[in-house]
Amino acid sequence: MAENKHHEIESLYNDSQHWHVNAGDETIHAKRMAGRFRNYKWYASTLYLLLFILPYFRWEGSQAILFDIPHRQFHFWALTIWPQDIWMLALVLILLAITLFAVTAIAGRIWCGYFCFQTIWVDWFTWIEDKIEGNPIQRRKLDSAPWAGKKIRLKLLKHSLWILISILTGVTFVAYFTDVYGLWYSYLTMDAPLTAWVVLGTLFLFTYVFAGFMREQVCFWLCPYARIQSVMVDKDTEMPTYDILRGEPRGKLRGKDSNERGDCIDCRLCVGVCPTGVDIREGMSEGCITCGMCIDACDSIMDKVDRPRGLIRYASRKEMDGKPLPPLFKRPRVVTYAIILLLSMLGIIYGLTHIPPVELSVVHERQPLFIQMRDGNIKNKYTIKAVNKTPTDLHMRISIETVQGISIATDKDKTAVLKSGKIIPFNVFLIARPEALKEKQTPVRFILESIESPTIRIEYESVFIRGR
Ligand code: SF4
Ligand code: SF4
Structure with a gap:
């Protein structure tokens, strides 16, 4: 008997034809229910509200978080990242990607269910829809009703709020790249630059269309992550799973043979609450964003029919097959991700704690490499490029360390x-008696020291060229 059920599980998991795809021909009106996972979703989306207020924070008179593209600087409160420090961005991207891989390997598409922009914005939009147009039954009724007073009024209100959120989303995005107060002023006075209008228009359109109309279709057909998730999960990955051994054969609560039936009473509430319209009882599907709404729904039913919760629960394929879940440190995939994560984190911490206050480069003049002067002395020209990353101007003392005989002209x-x-290049000339130079090229170390803050001291290796 149990053997047969295991076969049944295998075929359900493997047989993709069990997944009915809504290709956008019907609007999914998911029921909203209170529950543990609904609360988690609210907590996660509250984090996104922060994105809307962060640009208004100030630090020492300027915007605290600012991607200042014209000046090629990224400000994050007291920290300023310069193009020279951009290697850290590569580490941050690796960190984010590996975190996503690790989380997916452990608990499936947690990102999609709780943190993805698309699903969060859809959740806000459908919450507004639910508040204005009513529950799914009322919404379907309203959709099929003729266009008249009440329908026009409700739809107008809903779309106005959606438009407002979409505009705020667009303005907020642009506000990370320019002073937010100036930006609002320029938009309100219709004086914003063309780029700001184009970005606002694009963000507005994407938010309004994707979150308001396309919804789960974006996850199904546009998002690459949904396509590649199958290579990130394995039999140990915990995901919302229907306990087929316990639930089947499903059937109504009352009626003939009800004692021989499984715990699933076939109420379809788990399908009714699913934002992507998936029936989780048909096995793992590409459409499941692991939001856990079906778990909340089924738990509420199990409470009502006096059965234990967890008919749908976070579980791995192995657990469902009755095998123990290995600890994380025994899963090579998770361990590999953890090592990469740790290394990138250490790299970022090192980078952030070792950003030099002044960045220096010294370029030896190539045309000509040297000049022989009338008095016989050799002269070399250098271009010094120094970036002062501190908030104040610095007066620097320039000196060199080299063999005797070479000096600043x-x-x-x-x-x-x-x-x-600022980076304002300037020239420095070195001069030497030819007889003091034993080699064609003599190493020279340039030293720049701040007169105000002697701890700011930077060095750069170059050469003095004698010629023949
Ligand atoms: S909510 Fe639970 S009981 Fe109802 S159909 Fe879904 S799995 Fe079965
Ligand atoms: S099947 Fe369950 S976990 Fe998956 S998307 Fe639907 S409600 Fe969320």
């Missing part, structure tokens, strides 16, 4: 002012 070249946040 004039006193004027021994100091420089580095403007805060």
